[in-house]
Amino acid sequence: MDDADLLRSLGVDPSTLDPAPAAPWRIAGAERLDGRHPCVRCGKPATLVGIVDLPGYGRRWLDRCMPCLLATTPRGKPQAPLADTLAVLREAAREAGVELTIVADES
Ligand SMILES: [Zn+2]
Structure with missing residues (x-):
C-alpha cells in the first residue's frame, strides 16, 4: 500500500494535511505529539505521527491514534x-x- 492508497483507505484529502519538513523530521514529529493534533480518522488526540509524500502535495504530516493505525494497517x-x-x-x-x-x- 503506497501513501495514496493509505490516504484513500483513511478517507483523507491530502490537501487537508499539514506540510511536513524534509528530513530529519523525528524531533519535529515528536513535538507534534502534544495532544493538539487530532487523529485524521477519529479526531482523538494523535499518538503517532508519520509522513506521507504525494505528488502534487509534497510531504505531509499524517497524525493517527494507535487504534486507528491498527484498524487501517493491512x-x-x-x-x-x-x-x-x-x-x-x-x-x-x-x-x-x-x-x-x-x-x-x-x-
Ligand atoms: Zn484515531
Missing part, C-alpha cells in the same frame, strides 16, 4: 499456518517444562 498473510505455529509453541513449552495457554484469533 495484515499480511501469516508466514505459516496457525496450526504449525501453535505446534512449535507447544513443543517449545514442553521442552522448557512450562505450562502454556494460547489464545488466538484467526480473523
